[in-house]
Amino acid sequence: MERSRSCAISVNELTKVYGSLRAVDRISFCVHEGEIFGFLGPNGAGKTTTVRMLVGLTNITSGRALICGHDVVKEYKVVKRLIGVVPDVSNLYLELTSYQNLMFSAKMYGVPRGVREERVKELLKFFGLWRFKDTKFKNLSKGLKRRLTIASALVHNPKVLFLDEPTSGLDVMSRRILWRQLKELNRQGVTIFLTTHNVYEAFHISDRIAIINKGKIVAIGTPEELSRKFSTQEVIEVAFQPSNPELNDLLEHIKGALDIRRVGDHIEIVPLDKASVIENVAKYARLRGLEISMLRLRSADAEELFLKIVGEAK
Amino acid sequence: MIDELTKSFYIAMKDFREYYMKPGALSWGLLFPFVFALAFMIRRGGLTEWLAPGMIALALFFGSTSMSAMSIVFERRFGSFERLMLYPINYTTIALGKTLSSFLMGIVSIVPVFILTTAVLRITPAHPILLTLATILATFESSTFGVLLSFMVKDPTQVMVVFNLVRFPMMFLADVIVPVSLMPHYILPVVLLQPLTYSAEVVRFGYEGSYDILPPEISFTLTFVIGVLFLILAGYIIKRSKP
Numbered sequence: 257m258e259r260s261r262s263c264a265i266s267v268n269e270l271t272k273v274y275g276s277l278r279a280v281d282r283i284s285f286c287v288h289e290g291e292i293f294g295f296l297g298p299n300g301a302g303k304t305t306t307v308r309m310l311v312g313l314t315n316i317t318s319g320r321a322l323i324c325g326h327d328v329v330k331e332y333k334v335v336k337r338l339i340g341v342v343p344d345v346s347n348l349y350l351e352l353t354s355y356q357n358l359m360f361s362a363k364m365y366g367v368p369r370g371v372r373e374e375r376v377k378e379l380l381k382f383f384g385l386w387r388f389k390d391t392k393f394k395n396l397s398k399g400l401k402r403r404l405t406i407a408s409a410l411v412h413n414p415k416v417l418f419l420d421e422p423t424s425g426l427d428v429m430s431r432r433i434l435w436r437q438l439k440e441l442n443r444q445g446v447t448i449f450l451t452t453h454n455v456y457e458a459f460h461i462s463d464r465i466a467i468i469n470k471g472k473i474v475a476i477g478t479p480e481e482l483s484r485k486f487s488t489q490e491v492i493e494v495a496f497q498p499s500n501p502e503l504n505d506l507l508e509h510i511k512g513a514l515d516i517r518r519v520g521d522h523i524e525i526v527p528l529d530k531a532s533v534i535e536n537v538a539k540y541a542r543l544r545g546l547e548i549s550m551l552r553l554r555s556a557d558a559e560e561l562f563l564k565i566v567g568e569a570k
Numbered sequence: 571m572i573d574e575l576t577k578s579f580y581i582a583m584k585d586f587r588e589y590y591m592k593p594g595a596l597s598w599g600l601l602f603p604f605v606f607a608l609a610f611m612i613r614r615g616g617l618t619e620w621l622a623p624g625m626i627a628l629a630l631f632f633g634s635t636s637m638s639a640m641s642i643v644f645e646r647r648f649g650s651f652e653r654l655m656l657y658p659i660n661y662t663t664i665a666l667g668k669t670l671s672s673f674l675m676g677i678v679s680i681v682p683v684f685i686l687t688t689a690v691l692r693i694t695p696a697h698p699i700l701l702t703l704a705t706i707l708a709t710f711e712s713s714t715f716g717v718l719l720s721f722m723v724k725d726p727t728q729v730m731v732v733f734n735l736v737r738f739p740m741m742f743l744a745d746v747i748v749p750v751s752l753m754p755h756y757i758l759p760v761v762l763l764q765p766l767t768y769s770a771e772v773v774r775f776g777y778e779g780s781y782d783i784l785p786p787e788i789s790f791t792l793t794f795v796i797g798v799l800f801l802i803l804a805g806y807i808i809k810r811s812k813p
């Protein structure tokens with residue numbers, strides 16, 4: 257296990273088993289102090305389960321995790337003071353106002369009476385919620401609910417902030433605002449662990465990214481490292497004459513493809529194995545009596561990269 | 571210790587503020603016992619001295635358990651219950667917080683019934699101080715019972731139905747509205763097996779200075795012990811509820 261002092265979160269062989277399902281399978285990683293760490297993976301990959309184990313909401317099957325050097329199981333009370341947690345749903349109390357919700361959180365975290373109010377005001381202002389301080393939680397918009405849920409995880413000035421899919425379901429505008437706020441928090445010294453299934457988000461905001469699929473970490477590194485590592489990766493663009501075939505029919509015949517989709521007047525194929533895809537495209541055209549009117553390669557963007565990385569783990 | 575107590579108090583105040591006006595708590599907790607007592611007063615030959623403490627016991631029972639139902643079943647369904655597990659507190663503190671909010675609602679529910687029996691019917695308690703203590707103990711025990719029961723129910727839309735399926739038989743079997751002396755002997759073990767019996771007994775003793783089933787020392791002790799046991803059990807269930 258990486259035990260250097262700079263590991264804000266240090267995870268060793270962490271595993272969660274549900275019946276016969278290994279939801280999280282012996283993952284290990286270290287999140288450095290002051291980092292924004294992106295935990296990227298498709299739905300059902302084990303992101304939420306990982307976060308829940310780290311913050312003490314789900315029992316750990318085996319393995320170990322330390323936060324700022326403290327065991328998350330044995331020293332759970334110490335750990336809970338050090339972390340802030342934003343769950344995947346905004347779950348504050350519906351009938352309480354923004355102000356009341358934050359005050360309740362502050363009291364429960366043991367924020368001293370003298371500073372409580374000041375801290376709550378500060379957070380309401382930071383998140384642009386001051387106007388809504390007397391609005392009940394149930395009457396806030398989705399984006400504002402999300403922000404207040406984040407604010408309530410910060411009342412006690414945690415060292416590490418966990419966010420489970422913080423921007424999922426938000427519109428572009430709210431998403432950008434949130435990114436800016438998270439960056440600002442990080443600049444103030446908060447270590448951030450954020451899960452997402454959105455590749456762009458992970459690459460856009462993280463200092464480092466771990467990619468998880470089916471409970472296993474399949475790649476880890478800075479966005480640049482990950483891009484470089486998979487830079488040989490390309491996308492095949494192809495068009496057929498007289499017309500492009502059904503995608504389902506293509507999917508059945510093109511082996512070695514991670515993804516096939518229609519883009520404008522051509523078809524894009526993300527290959528796992530470039531050579532066999534090109535071979536298969538040629539065979540397919542002959543089989544269906546089609547002519548290939550265009551065939552070219554271009555390099556992949558982050559999203560396609562992700563598919564490739566996730567695909568390799570299968 | 572003080573810190574944990576303070577935090578359970580914060581939970582209680584939060585719960586009370588959020589749920590006391592909710593239809594479930596209001597109708598089954600506050601209105602039902604009052605209307606029930608009123609119905610007895612108007613019909614059935616009036617609210618007798620024997621029935622008055624029963625009505626008080628009924629009010630604190632329905633009041634407290636209705637609050638537990640709201641504050642636990644709903645929060646568990648909508649995910650906010652788990653927030654409590656993020657704070658640096660013990661599981662028993664969470665259970666105590668939920669118990670205290672139920673307790674508050676139980677006490678509130680007694681008020682109209684008490685006014686009815688005391689002011690309108692002029693039934694005065696024999697031992698006011700003992701009655702106060704009895705009420706506190708009984709409400710505490712009812713509250714922990716409600717908290718425990720709440721962890722058995724998943725679906726908030728069914729919660730009052732399930733609760734009433736449990737509460738109504740209890741009401742009839744706890745010497746609250748039907749004297750045990752009028753029941754067949756073989757019912758007695760059932761009566762003794764349920765917590766409401768003891769809380770009804772202590773309230774009855776505070777009111778009448780006499781008892782129906784058990785001497786006051788025993789029923790007071792049992793009410794307290796059952797309450798504490800249920801509380802500890804609730805803390806354990808919360809801990810075990812983690813996936």
Ligand SMILES: Nc1ncnc2c1ncn2[C@@H]1O[C@H](COP(=O)(O)OP(=O)(O)O)[C@@H](O)[C@H]1O
Pocket residue numbers: 274277279297298299300301302303304305306813
């Ligand atoms: N409480 C649970 N009981 C059984 N299986 C679960 C439970 N929670 C999650 N899972 C399963 O574990 C896997 C990982 O889920 P999750 O961690 O929620 O994924 P993600 O957050 O990446 O979408 C999924 O297959 C999910 O069905």
Ligand SMILES: [Mg+2]
Pocket residue numbers: 303304305344420421
């Ligand atoms: Mg998830």
